[in-house]
Amino acid sequence: MVKRLLFCIAVLCCLMNTQCEDDVIIDTECDFTTIVSDSKYAVASHNGLSFIEAIINDDCLTLKIGASGCDGSTWQFELIDSGAVAESLPEQRYLKLDFDNEELCDAYFERTFSFDLTPVQVQGSNKIILHIEGLENALTYSY
Template identity: 50%
Template sequence: MIKKISFFVVCIFCFFNTQCDEDEVVVDFDNLCDDTVIIDEGLYNNLISDSFLLSKVEIIDDCLNIELGASGCDGSTWEFRLVDSGAVAESLPEQRYLKFQFVNKEDCLAAFERNVSFNLKPLQIDNGVNKVILNIEGWESSLTYSY
């Protein structure tokens, strides 16, 4: 009788031991964008950019998505930065001023488009209305970032 009980306990232990936990999927919502906006007045004032064409600019959740076109070999070495001036215009809602920097070291004449996105959370202002107007140099209209 003791052998049967011992065998049964060992079988139950083995059964529970073989149960695998499901892998927990953790989504880091702060890193869904390609990069993060930089707030730096000096960099903003001295920003130099290579030629590019903004095709589309839109805010999705906390990301500013930018579609741009430029000449190059394949666009794989292009570098991007989104820089905020650090200044906040006192309006309702407040406004911020940004510049997009594009660095292109490719010497080919083919035309390419790329999409890049920037996390806007550093631009949030505790203003009670949870929104800020973004003015991006080179883009014809302002964008409202609601958070």
């Protein structure tokens, strides 16, 4: 009985030792992931919101938006890329912030959130221009 117990403990120790400390764990600091979908891009709408600020920091696009509502807690949004890449130097991509606001209050609120831009990176390139519908100026994303 003792031999079986020792054998089980030895096997468990071996199994636990298979996890390597060098395992790469990608932990994005962004709130959401950018979606690449031409069908979602075609129907996306940002009606009712205003862009206040847009900043790229590392692989995160941080957006500050404003819109009317009761408190902004039910707002839903997705950053959607069209999937198309304009062949220029640097390459260019086209995105929309799909914004859904069911709040019927007249108060004005601002929210800040971020999106992971790694899904829009172009292989073989280290810089792209992002055109976000409704945003006055294009943004340069270097990676």
